[in-house]
Amino acid sequence: MNIGIVDSVKRELRRMVTMPMYLVFMVLCPIGCGLIFMSLLNAGLPLRTPAAVVDLDHSELSRQVIRNLNSNELVDVQYKFESYSDALAYVREGKIFGFFIISRDFEKDALAGKKPTIDLYSNMTYFVPGTFAFKGFKLVAVSTTGGLAAAKLAAVGLTPDQITALSVPVDIDIHGIGNPWTNYSYYLSPSFTFATVALLMMLFTVFSITVEIKHSTSPQWLMTAKGNIAVAVFGKLLPQTILGIIVCFLLEAVMFGFLHFPMNGSLWWMLVATVLFVIATQSFAVMVASILPNPRFALSVVSLIGVLTFSFGGFSFPVEKMYGAIAAFSYIVPIRYWFLIYVNIALNGFDVYFVRFYFVALLIFPYLGMAFLWKLKKACLHPVYIP
Amino acid sequence: MKWFRNTARVFRQEWKVMLTDPGLILFFVALPLMYPIVYTLIYNPEQVRKIEVAVVDDCRSQESRELVRQASASPAFALYGYASNMSEAKDWWAEQKVYAILHIPYDYGKKINQMEQAHATMYTDMSLLLRYRALMSAMSSIQMKLASDITTERIQALGAESLGVGMPVQTVSHFLGDTQQGFASFVIPGIVVLIMQQSLILGVGLLGGTARERRRKNFGYDPLGVNDAGALAQVWGKALAYTIFYIPVAIYILHYVPEFFHLPHYGNPVDYLLLMFPLLLASAFLGQLAVIMIWEREFVFLVVVFTSLIFLFLSGLTWPRYSMSPFWLTIGDFVPATWGIEGFIRINSNAATLAENARCYIALWLQVLVYSFLAAMVWKYMVTKERAKFTSSPATAQ
Numbered sequence: 001m002n003i004g005i006v007d008s009v010k011r012e013l014r015r016m017v018t019m020p021m022y023l024v025f026m027v028l029c030p031i032g033c034g035l036i037f038m039s040l041l042n043a044g045l046p047l048r049t050p051a052a053v054v055d056l057d058h059s060e061l062s063r064q065v066i067r068n069l070n071s072n073e074l075v076d077v078q079y080k081f082e083s084y085s086d087a088l089a090y091v092r093e094g095k096i097f098g099f100f101i102i103s104r105d106f107e108k109d110a111l112a113g114k115k116p117t118i119d120l121y122s123n124m125t126y127f128v129p130g131t132f133a134f135k136g137f138k139l140v141a142v143s144t145t146g147g148l149a150a151a152k153l154a155a156v157g158l159t160p161d162q163i164t165a166l167s168v169p170v171d172i173d174i175h176g177i178g179n180p181w182t183n184y185s186y187y188l189s190p191s192f193t194f195a196t197v198a199l200l201m202m203l204f205t206v207f208s209i210t211v212e213i214k215h216s217t218s219p220q221w222l223m224t225a226k227g228n229i230a231v232a233v234f235g236k237l238l239p240q241t242i243l244g245i246i247v248c249f250l251l252e253a254v255m256f257g258f259l260h261f262p263m264n265g266s267l268w269w270m271l272v273a274t275v276l277f278v279i280a281t282q283s284f285a286v287m288v289a290s291i292l293p294n295p296r297f298a299l300s301v302v303s304l305i306g307v308l309t310f311s312f313g314g315f316s317f318p319v320e321k322m323y324g325a326i327a328a329f330s331y332i333v334p335i336r337y338w339f340l341i342y343v344n345i346a347l348n349g350f351d352v353y354f355v356r357f358y359f360v361a362l363l364i365f366p367y368l369g370m371a372f373l374w375k376l377k378k379a380c381l382h383p384v385y386i387p
Numbered sequence: 388m389k390w391f392r393n394t395a396r397v398f399r400q401e402w403k404v405m406l407t408d409p410g411l412i413l414f415f416v417a418l419p420l421m422y423p424i425v426y427t428l429i430y431n432p433e434q435v436r437k438i439e440v441a442v443v444d445d446c447r448s449q450e451s452r453e454l455v456r457q458a459s460a461s462p463a464f465a466l467y468g469y470a471s472n473m474s475e476a477k478d479w480w481a482e483q484k485v486y487a488i489l490h491i492p493y494d495y496g497k498k499i500n501q502m503e504q505a506h507a508t509m510y511t512d513m514s515l516l517l518r519y520r521a522l523m524s525a526m527s528s529i530q531m532k533l534a535s536d537i538t539t540e541r542i543q544a545l546g547a548e549s550l551g552v553g554m555p556v557q558t559v560s561h562f563l564g565d566t567q568q569g570f571a572s573f574v575i576p577g578i579v580v581l582i583m584q585q586s587l588i589l590g591v592g593l594l595g596g597t598a599r600e601r602r603r604k605n606f607g608y609d610p611l612g613v614n615d616a617g618a619l620a621q622v623w624g625k626a627l628a629y630t631i632f633y634i635p636v637a638i639y640i641l642h643y644v645p646e647f648f649h650l651p652h653y654g655n656p657v658d659y660l661l662l663m664f665p666l667l668l669a670s671a672f673l674g675q676l677a678v679i680m681i682w683e684r685e686f687v688f689l690v691v692v693f694t695s696l697i698f699l700f701l702s703g704l705t706w707p708r709y710s711m712s713p714f715w716l717t718i719g720d721f722v723p724a725t726w727g728i729e730g731f732i733r734i735n736s737n738a739a740t741l742a743e744n745a746r747c748y749i750a751l752w753l754q755v756l757v758y759s760f761l762a763a764m765v766w767k768y769m770v771t772k773e774r775a776k777f778t779s780s781p782a783t784a785q
Contacts, residue, residue, distance in 0.1 A: 025689055040700055046710035092739035110555055117557045125564035125736040127573045129707045145556040165504045169537040172507045172526045179513035196696050203689050296410055299688040311429045317570055318515050321432050343514035354481040
């Protein structure tokens with residue numbers, strides 16, 4: 001029985017071969033983007049934040065504090081200033097992201113028990129450098145004070161254990177599970193890479209369908225599939241599905257194999273999730289192209305959604321803390337489910353049982369894609385192009 | 388003189404084309420008006436508060452309850468419940484009911500009463516660093532608070548008040564720019580500049596692709612264009628038309644959006660508007676440069692949309708530029724938004740002046756120069772090729 005699947009696939013393969021852009025956008029762009037993200041974040045942590053110190057005391061003790069600051073890996077003391085305003089000017093020029101002020105008479109007051117002040121300034125307009133400058137400063141300030149206190153207590157004859165118990169009576173240890181190094185790449189690369197793949201895949205799926213309508217080749221496309229729109233779409237997308245899956249697997253091989261990203265759970269389920277994610281993303285794009293069978297409208301919609309997923313997908317700001325009406329959007333895109341599966345299986349090492357609903361969600365998308373095909377068929381039979 | 392006349396003609400002609408293209412109005416008006424609002428609404432909760440935490444209290448003493456009370460009082464912490472043991476707490480975590488587990492060991496209270504160092508452990512989910520960051524800073528301030536309470540008692544018990552109680556040095560932290568450390572306040576001033584660049588490139592690319600379609604149908608001549616003007620007059624006339632059209636939108640984005648949402652907004656408007664003028668111009672030229680890849684109107688989506696993510700990373704907003712390799716640093720230098728974001732954030736959020744950001748300003752003008760020449764070359768190349776197709780082979784065409 002010949003229902004035209006083979007012919008549809010053949011037709012699409014011919015189009016692919018004659019248009020080099022197919023390979024550029026389906027293979028080179030996603031792999032390129034993924035490699036760019038991973039290469040940029042390769043260091044894992046941005047250490048040595050450019051910083052400065054304002055030493056108003058110029059004593060032995062203040063120099064000791066500056067030495068401690070220099071030995072901290074989070075900050076890099078590049079400048080020494082004599083006033084607050086000099087340091088602030090460098091912040092405004094972007095040369096430093098924070099500075100540390102040691103007050104006048106610091107040593108004298110510290111020895112006299114008068115509680116001198118250390119002021120820490122961090123520029124939070126850049127979140128990561130600001131946070132790291134703050135963290136580095138705080139560590140040094142705390143260890144300096146701790147050291148001074150310990151020296152005093154030791155002078156009256158307390159033992160080291162007693163001193164620890166006095167200066168840090170309660171110690172709360174924090175363990176980051178799955179990523180104890182707080183490696184930025186483990187947390188940003190997978191979500192950003194696959195959200196970019198989703199964006200490109202949606203754009204390309206929509207383009208390859210609606211361009212048939214634009215150039216009025218859609219009746220002929222439909223004829224190849226013997227007038228069955230489902231067969232036509234399936235035949236058109238199958239080569240893209242296969243390419244998409246290969247590209248995603250390659251990216252995962254780079255992440256989990258080559259760069260040793262954490263994979264604490266089942267790699268097989270992760271791969272299954274990836275296959276479902278590719279199909280779900282294409283289905284989502286088919287749905288948009290069916291509802292709006294015009295290249296510019298449909299591409300605008302998938303661009304809008306694809307770009308906004310980077311924000312409402314909750315890859316950096318948690319979805320449950322967003323406004324409800326906005327958080328709801330995060331659940332309409334397949335990448336959100338892939339991300340949750342990645343986090344829970346690869347990073348946290350949970351059993352697939354705990355992410356079963358996300359798999360179900362990914363399985364729903366193909367039905368959504370099929371639901372509006374009747375509309376696409378109508379548009380294909382009578383192609384109208386609105387520029 | 389003739390050059391200026393031609394540029395003005397191109398400007399007028401392109402202005403007409405712009406106003407009649409509904410796709411362009413979407414990119415130049417609807418998109419820049421809407422996007423900043425949508426983004427700010429997404430990030431407007433600013434801070435991650437009330438993260439659900441499970442407590443496993445193996446000590447069940449007055450001291451352990453005090454620790455939990457202190458933790459619950461912190462804005463970052465929301466007590467989900469007491470789990471009877473670690474494995475129950477882990478199940479809660481796997482079901483995503485909690486994002487952290489606070490474990491208090493059996494000897495916690497005993498150690499505090501025996502004047503030893505007591506320990507507690509917090510295990511946190513690492514899927515989002517913002518949650519980790521919030522919990523970590525909450526825990527360290529609780530640790531400090533407990534330390535000062537308990538140390539006071541202990542020093543009194545030792546009869547050593549003469550030593551002076553507590554820490555011998557006071558530490559005061561100040562946060563510049565984004566004083567509340569809010570996420571929207573940090574990310575929006577940078578994102579809006581990228582939105583400006585990308586919407587300009589999208590619009591310019593759309594018009595360029597459409598013009599190419601028209602030229603292909605008309606023997607290499609654009610019926611809606613000025614065909615006898617030189618290449619530089621072409622690209623400058625168009626770029627000025629796009630930029631001037633965009634200025635009211637830019638004022639809305641740079642001035643009114645931060646005002647609406649009470650984001651940091653300290654800089655002098657003259658400074659940041661002057662900085663943004665070459666950004667708009669450079670983006671308009673970059674868009675005309677991209678037209679070489681956009682042979683069909685709708686192709687602009689494929690070519691331009693995904694680059695936003697790459698430009699976002701290169702700008703240093705998520706990953707600081709000083710930690711990039713020289714290679715990526717250099718690539719980033721070629722993107723107008725890199726300099727625009729850097730300069731605008733400093734002027735807008737740190738109240739810097741344009742003079743203090745002269746580097747960004749000069750870099751943007753250099754880009755204007757370089758991209759205008761490249762765009763002119765691209766225009767020349769495309770048109771020559773398109774016309775050659777029709778003039779060189781009249782015999783074969785028949």
